[in-house]
Amino acid sequence: MMRTLRWIVFAVAAIAMNFPVIVTLITSFKSAREISSNAGLWINAPTLSNYLSVLTDTTRFNIWLYLFNSTMAALIGTLLAMALTFPAAYAIARSETGRRVLFPMVVNLRAVPLIIFAIPLYMMYQWLGLLDTRVGLGLILTIVNIPLALVIFVNAIADVPVELDEAAKVDGASTLATLRRVIWPVVRPAMLTSFIFGFITAWNEFLFGLMLTTSKAVPMTVGASFFFAASGGGVNWGTASAVMIIGALPPAVIGLMMYKQIFGSMTAGAVKG
Amino acid sequence: MQLVNRGEGRLFLSPLVIFLLLFLGFPAIVNLVYSISTVTFETLRAPELSGYGNYLDVLSDRYFWQASWFSLRFGIITALAECLIGLFLAIFLNPLLGKRPYLMAPLMLPLMVAPAMVGLMYRLVLHEFAGPVPYYLWMWFGDSPAFLDADNAFRTLVVIETLQWTPFAFLLFHTAYSAIPSDVREAAALDGARGWTLLTKIELPLIKPTLIIAFFIRFIDGFRVFDNIYALTGAGAGGSTTSLSIYIYQAFFKQGAIGKAVAASVVLFIASLVVLYALTALGSRRKEKTR
Numbered sequence: 001m002m003r004t005l006r007w008i009v010f011a012v013a014a015i016a017m018n019f020p021v022i023v024t025l026i027t028s029f030k031s032a033r034e035i036s037s038n039a040g041l042w043i044n045a046p047t048l049s050n051y052l053s054v055l056t057d058t059t060r061f062n063i064w065l066y067l068f069n070s071t072m073a074a075l076i077g078t079l080l081a082m083a084l085t086f087p088a089a090y091a092i093a094r095s096e097t098g099r100r101v102l103f104p105m106v107v108n109l110r111a112v113p114l115i116i117f118a119i120p121l122y123m124m125y126q127w128l129g130l131l132d133t134r135v136g137l138g139l140i141l142t143i144v145n146i147p148l149a150l151v152i153f154v155n156a157i158a159d160v161p162v163e164l165d166e167a168a169k170v171d172g173a174s175t176l177a178t179l180r181r182v183i184w185p186v187v188r189p190a191m192l193t194s195f196i197f198g199f200i201t202a203w204n205e206f207l208f209g210l211m212l213t214t215s216k217a218v219p220m221t222v223g224a225s226f227f228f229a230a231s232g233g234g235v236n237w238g239t240a241s242a243v244m245i246i247g248a249l250p251p252a253v254i255g256l257m258m259y260k261q262i263f264g265s266m267t268a269g270a271v272k273g
Numbered sequence: 274m275q276l277v278n279r280g281e282g283r284l285f286l287s288p289l290v291i292f293l294l295l296f297l298g299f300p301a302i303v304n305l306v307y308s309i310s311t312v313t314f315e316t317l318r319a320p321e322l323s324g325y326g327n328y329l330d331v332l333s334d335r336y337f338w339q340a341s342w343f344s345l346r347f348g349i350i351t352a353l354a355e356c357l358i359g360l361f362l363a364i365f366l367n368p369l370l371g372k373r374p375y376l377m378a379p380l381m382l383p384l385m386v387a388p389a390m391v392g393l394m395y396r397l398v399l400h401e402f403a404g405p406v407p408y409y410l411w412m413w414f415g416d417s418p419a420f421l422d423a424d425n426a427f428r429t430l431v432v433i434e435t436l437q438w439t440p441f442a443f444l445l446f447h448t449a450y451s452a453i454p455s456d457v458r459e460a461a462a463l464d465g466a467r468g469w470t471l472l473t474k475i476e477l478p479l480i481k482p483t484l485i486i487a488f489f490i491r492f493i494d495g496f497r498v499f500d501n502i503y504a505l506t507g508a509g510a511g512g513s514t515t516s517l518s519i520y521i522y523q524a525f526f527k528q529g530a531i532g533k534a535v536a537a538s539v540v541l542f543i544a545s546l547v548v549l550y551a552l553t554a555l556g557s558r559r560k561e562k563t564r
Contacts, residue, residue, distance in 0.1 A: 120535075
């Protein structure tokens with residue numbers, strides 16, 4: 001009895017939380033005619049035509065460009081954040097330097113509304129010619145990713161026994177060599193976590209994509225909204241749904257494949273941060 | 274043994290520090306300067322200092338307070354709802370999930386989808402002709418509310434935000450609840466504590482730190498909400514869905530009121546520092562207590 005009730009609650013929660021995705025997925029397989037006659041949750045004649053037209057009609061849709069932009073900007077934003085925070089995390093975990101001021105400041109960045117920095121960054125980008133570039137967007141996504149990457153690395157390095165470093169030092173390894181030869185291999189799982197997490201976060205970012213790009217470097221989240229900009233006629237819900245599914249797919253697939261890794265770090269990052 | 278000496282430590286920190294100074298420190302200074310200047314898009318490079326007029330403009334703007342009120346209410350209500358539902362799910366579904374970890378996947382999926390995408394998807398879900406929700410409401414009840422008009426938009430957005438982010442609170446609570454050592458439960462059971470008593474007297478106090486942290490994280494994220502609202506309503510509905518983030522965005526990009534937007538940013542920055550300070554103070558008090 002109680003068991004059945006638990007299953008029912010689980011099913012209701014899972015469906016309610018994923019409802020927009022479910023609806024969009026179903027709609028993406030409907031023909032335009034069916035959408036206008038049947039807005040319900042079943043399909044009479046499923047079709048792939050929406051996906052085909054979105055992916056192949058490159059004169060009308062720029063989806064490949066958006067996908068490419070999102071991938072490149074997210075890669076820059078993730079890898080750069082990791083490169084910047086990894087040595088810093090070592091210093092923070094293994095010495096007093098940076099622990100008192102820098103670490104809490106960076107961690108708290110997560111709680112600061114980034115819109116605060118958006119306007120001066122926009123002006124800065126205008127001066128530097130970085131508006132509407134993938135590199136420019138990637139640099140901002142780095143900022144978004146830095147707090148969590150730092151927390152993950154500091155936690156991971158703090159979990160490595162100090163004796164390992166000491167042994168390397170005794171054998172005459174420099175700090176940099178210790179970092180590369182001893183710490184790096186041990187914290188590799190944390191690297192993967194940081195990468196997955198950063199990539200998803202960066203891919204899903206919207207505000208800076210909206211502000212700092214206009215055409216060449218538009219990421220998927222912003223590009224998807226272009227499909228709703230009804231010019232004259234109404235929205236083509238079939239193609240718009242296909243676009244939304246394609247845009248939501250990469251982070252969802254990566255996230256679901258790696259959910260065990262993410263699971264631990266998400267809670268660790270949140271609780272310890 | 275000195276593993277990292279001072280010089281090396283600084284060297285290791287320097288790339289991060291330089292990057293932060295460039296991308297956050299510099300903008301912060303620009304914000305401060307512009308907020309006390311008269312500036313238009315034409316005079317960007319030569320702002321003319323003019324005192325605190327921008328701040329007066331912002332603080333006397335009815336829409337600024339409307340947006341602040343929206344953000345505050347939205348943050349508190351959604352954080353509360355997410356934590357309550359998340360806590361319920363974490364505890365009620367624990368016997369189910371403990372043995373079947375794969376059941377976590379559908380409950381985590383919403384966290385992987387971009388809030389902006391979710392906002393767009395709800396345009397479809399709630400659309401009066403193409404969306405299933407109005408479709409079924411019409412079919413079953415012969416009527417469907419206008420989910421996104423000025424009266425209903427707030428409630429609709431609260432539900433959407435809650436549905437997407439309850440998994441986050443749930444995840445934290447699930448981890449904390451599962452991490453309660455079994456001997457604690459056994460000891461409590463020996464003393465005759467079970468069911469409701471066990472929950473309220475033993476288990477909830479044990480995961481209280483996580484409850485507080487989850488609430489604050491969700492409050493902060495709700496307070497600064499932008500993506501899903503912007504994607505769903507375009508901040509329309511007569512300004513009834515304008516959060517502070519959207520207010521700043523619009524002041525700058527739609528009205529070109531640079532001074533006002535920048536002054537609002539500084540006000541928001543100070544407000545978030547106050548919240549952070551309170552949070553940290555709360556955290557350190559908790560640590561002292563447990564010592």
